Amino acid sequence: MFPFRVINQETTEDVLDMASVIRVVEQAYQMKSSQQATLFPLIFHEFVEGRADMDIKSGHLPQADIFGLKLVSWFGENDKKGLPQLVGTVMVLDSQTGVPQGILSGEHITCMRTGAAGGIGAKYLARRESENLLIVGTGHQAPFQIMATLMTMTEIKRVYICNPRSPEKAQSFAANIKENLLTRFVSKYAGEEYECYASRCDVQFIAVDNLEEATRKADIIITATPSREPMIQEEWVKPGTHITCIGADMEGKQEIDERLFAKARVFVDDVGQAVRVGETKVAVKKGLITEGNIAAEIGNVIPGHVQGRQDAEEITIFDSTGIAFQDLLTAAHILKVADKRGVGTIVDL
C-alpha cells in the first residue's frame, strides 16, 4: 500500500496562485517542446452525440519525473441533475517507480492552466507596450485570461470585454471583474506582491458591443468562447496585434477568420493537436497554410530557440489547444505544495 493524496476542488483553489501556474505552464511548454516529454494518444469517447463525452489526455514528463492523465467528462444535461457539466480528475504518478502519487479535482487546474496559457501567449508574442486587451467571451474562463495577461503584460490600460451573443452579460461582467480578480486571484498574495498585482488590476474594464470597433483598437485579443464560426474578421485586425485563441479544441469550433493565419506569424502549444482540433485546423484544411507555416511551438519560443514576434507590425497568433503536460505539471506543483502545507487527504492505496 502507498500513501496517496486526494486533493479536492476547494484545495486546488486554495493552493494555486496564478503567478506560480504561469511559471509551471512555461516549464510544461518547454518540456513539451524539448522532445523529451511524450504525449500519449488522446482517447475520446462520445456517450451521446453532442450531449455527453469524455476524453483522457495523458503523457510522460521525464524532466519532472512524473507521468499521468487527466480524464474530463462533459455531460451537457448534468445541470438538470444539479451536477456540473464538466468534471475532471488528474492523476499523477512517479515515473521512476510507477507508484501513484495522488488524484486531484481537475476543474480549477484546467481553468488556471488555461488562463496561464493566455498570459504566456501575450508575454512572448505581444508587443511589450500593448495597452489595449480585448477579451471575447465572458464565460467561466474569461477572468483567468484577464488576470494572467495583466500579470504578464505591465502596460495594459484598458480591457475591452465583448460577448457577441449577449451585450448585457458583457456589461455585468465588466462591472464586477475588478472585484472578482482582487478576491479570487490577488488576495492570495501578501506584501509587495499583493500591491503589485492589485495595481495591475487598476485598469479600465470596458464592455463593448461592437466587436469590429474593439478589434480595431486592440493590441492583444484573447478569444475564449464555444464559437462555431469566425467572430474576428481578418480586415478588422490592425498590424502588430497579438491574438490568442483558447476556445477551439475540437472539430467544428472556430473563433477567428481563418484568413488571418495566412498573414500572421503562427505559434501553437502542440503542432499535431493544433492542426487536428485547434483554431489552426480550418486554415490548414482550406489550404491557406500548411503545418510547415507554423513558426514554432511556444515551448521553443520561451527559451529563445525560436524568435517570437519579429517586428512591431507583425500579427501573431497563439493557438492554445491545451495539452496534458499543463495539467500534469500543475497537478504535481499542487501535490508538492500540499505536502509542505499538509493539506489534502492522505489515504493508503
Place this chain on the structure above:
Amino acid sequence: MFPFRVINQETTEDVLDMASVIRVVEQAYQMKSSQQATLFPLIFHEFVEGRADMDIKSGHLPQADIFGLKLVSWFGENDKKGLPQLVGTVMVLDSQTGVPQGILSGEHITCMRTGAAGGIGAKYLARRESENLLIVGTGHQAPFQIMATLMTMTEIKRVYICNPRSPEKAQSFAANIKENLLTRFVSKYAGEEYECYASRCDVQFIAVDNLEEATRKADIIITATPSREPMIQEEWVKPGTHITCIGADMEGKQEIDERLFAKARVFVDDVGQAVRVGETKVAVKKGLITEGNIAAEIGNVIPGHVQGRQDAEEITIFDSTGIAFQDLLTAAHILKVADKRGVGTIVDL
C-alpha cells in the same frame, strides 16, 4: 465536490470472493460481446526498454452505467527499492453523469479477474467430467487459477503442478497450495458455501517435472507463465483437452505450440487483442489460422449464442488476454459492496 471512495489493496482483498468475481467476469464478457460496450484504444508507454512500462486500458460498459480505466505500471527494478514491480489502479466513473465514483488498488482485482477467466474458460469449454487439471506456472497467479477452476469444475480429482524452470518450486507449491486456497479463498465463505468450496479443495495436488507426461494425462491445462517459447507441444495434447492460455499478453510471449491452434476450436476474450498480443498471435502470424478461424469470443458462448465445445474429442483453446471490462466491472462490484459495508475511505473530490 463529490464523495469519492478510495479502496486500498487490503480492502480489495477483504471484499472480493472468487465466486462473485466469476459471476462478475461472466457478465463482463457478455457485455463485451454484446457489441454495446466500447473498449477504448490501449495506451502503452515504455519508460526504459524492457525494464519499465505502463499501460492504460479503458472502456465504457453502458449496461453497467460505468466507464473508467485501469492504469498499470511495471517497473522491473522496483524490488531493489523495496517496491512492488507491478502497481495498478482502477478508476470507475458513472456513465450517466461523468462523475467519478472511486479509485481502487488494482493488483488484487487483476489477480482475481484473471483467475476467474481461467475458471470460466474451463466451465464453458472443458468436458464436464474433467478430472485432471494441469497448471503450468507456480507464480502469483497459479492459486487464483486453481481456485477458480475447482469452483467451476466439480469433478476435478487431481491438480498437476508444473514449473518447467524449477521443479523445486512446483514441489513446495504443491505442498502448500491446499492450505493456501483454504486460507485465502475458502475462508471468505460460511455455512454450506464454506463446506462446498472446502470440499472442492479436497483433491490431490501433485508436483510434476515431466511436462509431457502431465500434459498427456490432463483434461484441462492452464498456462500462466511469462514464457517466450512454446512449452506444451502439439503431439502431447490428447483429444478432448481444454487449454486456457493466460500468460501471453504481449509481443514475444508464447506458452503453447502454435500448431495446436490449427486443430483446436479456438475461443478468445477479445478477437482484436488475441490476434495482436495474445497466445493466438503466433498462429495467425504464421498463417496456421486466420482471425476467421476463431470460433467465438467467450462472451458469445456464455449466453449460448455460439456453441462452445461440440464433442468430447475436440481440443478447445481459450486465449485469455485480459480486457478492461473485467477490471472495471470487478471494481464496480467492490464499490457496491464497500458502500453496503461502509468500507474504504470516502473523500470529497
